Every structure is written in C-alpha cells, then in structure tokens.
Amino acid sequence: MALFGLRVFDESGTLSMDTNSFTYQVIWQGVIDFSGATPSYTFSIPGFNPANCVFMIIPTRAQDVQSAENDGLGNSKSYPYVTTSAGQVTVAAKNPSAGPSVTQTRIVAKGYAMRFNV
Template sequence: MASFGLRVFDENGQLGMDTNSFTYQVIWQGVIDFSGSTPSYTLNISGFKPANCVFMIIPTRVQDVQSSEGDGLGNTKSYPFVTTAVGQVTVLPKNPSAGASVLQTRIVAKAYAIRFAT
C-alpha cells in the first residue's frame, strides 16, 4: 500500500477510487470571453479525445450566474454550446439550431480541458 495519494471507499467499504491507479492532467486552460463580439472559439488541443477527456467551463463573474429561472437575461448568462472531437473543442455562444432572435451568452469563464487515465 502506498503512503501517499487519495483513496475513496463506497458505503460498503469497497475501494471506489485510488489515485495510485487513476490520474488526471489539465491539458489546456484559458479564458472563454463572450462579453464582446467574439462569435465562437475553435480550440485545437493536442491530446484531446472525447473518450477520455472532458471540457468544462466555470463562470468567473458574479453577473454571469443566473439569479433564478425567471431571470429575463437567462440566455445571456447561459453556458456556451460546446462540441468536441479528437484534438478539437468548439465553443459557440448559443445552440446553432436557435433562431436569430435568441440572445447569445455574454459570460466570461475559465475553461479547462482535462484528460483522465487509469
């Protein structure tokens, strides 16, 4: 047994995760800023594979968090539309199937591409 790392057990006392056999690596990080006129982001990320990677977006400004379901500016505070492919992540300010009258997001967020390995 290792003398370092993290071990997580389930309610039955069975080992669920052990950082000696499960690792992750941040392979890209940056700011996604839709507060101006940026129409979209196409990020070429070496080593990104949808099968073992995740792309996450975390808002960085309080005004980008929707206050309630009834918030009239909900679309401008929504998460961008993300598609992934091998080596690439595309981030759009709204769903491509949304009509022209649908407002796009205006958030500023920190984004991360993370690769998992076992």
C-alpha cells in the same frame, strides 16, 4: 507504509476512486470571453480525445451566475455550447440550432481540457 493521495468512497463504503489508479492532467486552459460579439472559439488541443478527455467551463465573474431558474437574463448567463472532436474543441455562444432571436451567452469563463487515465 505511508499512503498519499485521494481516495473516494461511495455511500456503501466501497472504494470508487483512488489516485493510485486514476490520474488526470490539465492539457489546456484559457479564458473564454463572450462579453463582446465573439460568436465562437475553436481551440486546437493536441492530445484531446473525447474518449478520455473532458472540457469544463467555469464562470469567472459572479454576475455570470444565474440567481434563479426564472432569471430573465438566463440566456445571457447560460453556459456556451461545446462540441468536441479529436484534437479540437469548439465553444459557441449559443446552440447552433437556435433561432436568430435567441440571446447568446455573455459570460466570461475559464475553460479547461483534462485528460484522464483509469
């Protein structure tokens, strides 16, 4: 019998994930562009549930990745602030509790909403 898929083992050699029992589906993807003055995005994503979904942000430009922890442009290269709820994801350019003098992110990134089943 031939097996196909992905199997992940932990450091003890125990099977920790098998694509025969774990699947995921990309239910939304799009560009998140904070290079202008956009303060936030709210995406309506049917089927998104924080209990079995995740939202990921991946920078698309090399200039948006911090070169070091003490990079002076750290806030402008930081990841946006994400809030999730059933059917919706909000992505803000900075933490809503940050003061007005805090620089917002200026990254351009790709966002993915994924649903997983175990």
